[in-house]
Amino acid sequence: MSFKLEQVSSVVGGNTHIYPLDLTLTAGSLNVLLGPTQAGKTSLMRLMAGLDKPTTGDISWNGDRMNDVPVQKRNIAMVYQQFINYPAMTVYENIASPLRIRGLSNKAIDKKVMEASELMKLTPMLQRKPLELSGGQQQRCALARALVKDADLVLLDEPLANLDYKLREELREEMPKIFTESGAVFVYATTEPTEALLLGGNTVAMSEGRIAQFGKTLDVYRNPKDMTTARVFSEPPMNFLKITKQGGELHVQGEQTRTATGAFTTLDNGQYTVGIRPNHLMLHRPSDDALAIEVTVSVVEITGSESFVHLLHGDQRWVSLAHGIHHPESGSTLTVYVDPSNAYIFDENEQMVRAPELAKVA
Amino acid sequence: MKVTKSGMVMFLYILFLMLPIYWLLNMSLKTNNEILNSFSLWPQNLTFENYMTIFTDKSWYSGYINSITYVLMNTVISICVALPAAYAFSRYRFMGDKHLFFWLLTNRMAPPAVFALPFFQLYSSVGLFDTHIAVALAHCLFNVPLAVWILEGFMSGVPKEIDETAYLDGYSFTRFFTRIFMPLIASGIGVVAFFCFMFSWVELLLARTLTSVVAKPIAATMTRTVSAAGMDWGVLAAAGILTIVPGALVIYFVRNYIAKGFALGRV
Numbered sequence: 001m002s003f004k005l006e007q008v009s010s011v012v013g014g015n016t017h018i019y020p021l022d023l024t025l026t027a028g029s030l031n032v033l034l035g036p037t038q039a040g041k042t043s044l045m046r047l048m049a050g051l052d053k054p055t056t057g058d059i060s061w062n063g064d065r066m067n068d069v070p071v072q073k074r075n076i077a078m079v080y081q082q083f084i085n086y087p088a089m090t091v092y093e094n095i096a097s098p099l100r101i102r103g104l105s106n107k108a109i110d111k112k113v114m115e116a117s118e119l120m121k122l123t124p125m126l127q128r129k130p131l132e133l134s135g136g137q138q139q140r141c142a143l144a145r146a147l148v149k150d151a152d153l154v155l156l157d158e159p160l161a162n163l164d165y166k167l168r169e170e171l172r173e174e175m176p177k178i179f180t181e182s183g184a185v186f187v188y189a190t191t192e193p194t195e196a197l198l199l200g201g202n203t204v205a206m207s208e209g210r211i212a213q214f215g216k217t218l219d220v221y222r223n224p225k226d227m228t229t230a231r232v233f234s235e236p237p238m239n240f241l242k243i244t245k246q247g248g249e250l251h252v253q254g255e256q257t258r259t260a261t262g263a264f265t266t267l268d269n270g271q272y273t274v275g276i277r278p279n280h281l282m283l284h285r286p287s288d289d290a291l292a293i294e295v296t297v298s299v300v301e302i303t304g305s306e307s308f309v310h311l312l313h314g315d316q317r318w319v320s321l322a323h324g325i326h327h328p329e330s331g332s333t334l335t336v337y338v339d340p341s342n343a344y345i346f347d348e349n350e351q352m353v354r355a356p357e358l359a360k361v362a
Numbered sequence: 363m364k365v366t367k368s369g370m371v372m373f374l375y376i377l378f379l380m381l382p383i384y385w386l387l388n389m390s391l392k393t394n395n396e397i398l399n400s401f402s403l404w405p406q407n408l409t410f411e412n413y414m415t416i417f418t419d420k421s422w423y424s425g426y427i428n429s430i431t432y433v434l435m436n437t438v439i440s441i442c443v444a445l446p447a448a449y450a451f452s453r454y455r456f457m458g459d460k461h462l463f464f465w466l467l468t469n470r471m472a473p474p475a476v477f478a479l480p481f482f483q484l485y486s487s488v489g490l491f492d493t494h495i496a497v498a499l500a501h502c503l504f505n506v507p508l509a510v511w512i513l514e515g516f517m518s519g520v521p522k523e524i525d526e527t528a529y530l531d532g533y534s535f536t537r538f539f540t541r542i543f544m545p546l547i548a549s550g551i552g553v554v555a556f557f558c559f560m561f562s563w564v565e566l567l568l569a570r571t572l573t574s575v576v577a578k579p580i581a582a583t584m585t586r587t588v589s590a591a592g593m594d595w596g597v598l599a600a601a602g603i604l605t606i607v608p609g610a611l612v613i614y615f616v617r618n619y620i621a622k623g624f625a626l627g628r629v
Binding site: 076080082087089098101145 | 521523524526527528529530531532533534537542545546548
């Protein structure tokens, strides 16, 4: 049981939304489409659903070509970021509608609707109209409708983006459980790396209409193939530093030359870009090997347990995520530290050369 | 009760507005003799004779039946034609869609008199002259563009995702359109029905040009009441009151949506 895209692309009015890509998703799997807005997540989902026709390539389900099968005949459920329900029908009829179309008996419909509404905590509101519900309830209604269908492919396009934080946490926990149990291929689009990590499963990192990397979520997080994936899969954004290794010396862009230390000593001579996650950009020296870099403070955001210290290194914007409350004055100079063993190292072609040692990446 | 300044203004405004209608009602309940020979603020000898004349004389009441027949035909035709057209304009992008959409409205810019001659000649030659459908079709010239504009506004207010969700749920296009989409734009359809009804009901020129006996509208009947015995004022007034009634009834039912309708659904 698998859902397969082969060389699928989409060109609309001369603009390429999706460059030719291959992707195979297996039944019962949870797949997160991760990428910033405009990365092509929604375009890709619409191609998967059959709402848009691919310009090239084939979409197949268990080896059967699906390109020309009309949307109505495919067994697909989709939930949008906006809360989409049928406003003229009650919540009960909304959830029942796909089953009515299939011509199930009233008794069977009632049983399924009751199950789904129980799961989505909608039972007390079944006789109300969707627009009389709160945003979270409306979205749960849409999810319930997707759930009763027993669809082969469930597409969720940023379903939690418009919900408040409490509801998001609740639904984020329940949804994958509910849907993956049904054995469907489950695709979840999000712009937030944190959400991808929380959901687990597989991650498809997307950028500008291309798949940057596809694999187990943690693998993609720990071993980004290139700088694009690293950029997509880091929140706040990853900090980049250009270095040149020559013999035992390390030339750091905009800094003095220094002796290579730690993991940098084993690098071949050449130019590299070092990627540092914000939580690894330290305000205090973590070890003797650490690379010290002078930066200017621009803004500090304090969330309570953590502080986001926005920094300028030359013309590069950096962020350091530090535990506790730190409030260096903006405009002041600060020394930050990078432990070589925590650094992602990319070559001149932005391909990853070396990931941080696993044990140290918490 | 305190009388405020703005309350007075309102009262006077309503008074002036209602005066002609009251006078019409007043006349319709008087005898011709009283209308012509005395001035009275209300009927001295209350009579329903004028109304009885209209309800019993075929040449009078058939005028109402004819009018209502072609008005209803026109309303139904206009809505049936405009629904798919408006859906296409609101959902699909095709070559020249914006120009076509604007061009539709320009049809309303020409005075009906311009179209009277071609319609008259065309309908005479194909045998449609003096039929209800002839007037109903002629009025489509004005009502279909308006209906398309109003419905397009209402339809564009419905997110496209609802269509897609319905297709994904397995709805066929027709089933989706009738079960899900039409209830959502029901108020729009109501407003369109009202506008079609109103324009068709008050339109006189085309209706009179294209009919003679069989499908003669009430407005035409009213303009031909001069008899050898002079004007029949009372009956004419009663006919006037009865002409207002259907329009007032329709307005009553769609009163909450008219403002949105005048804004072509784009509120």
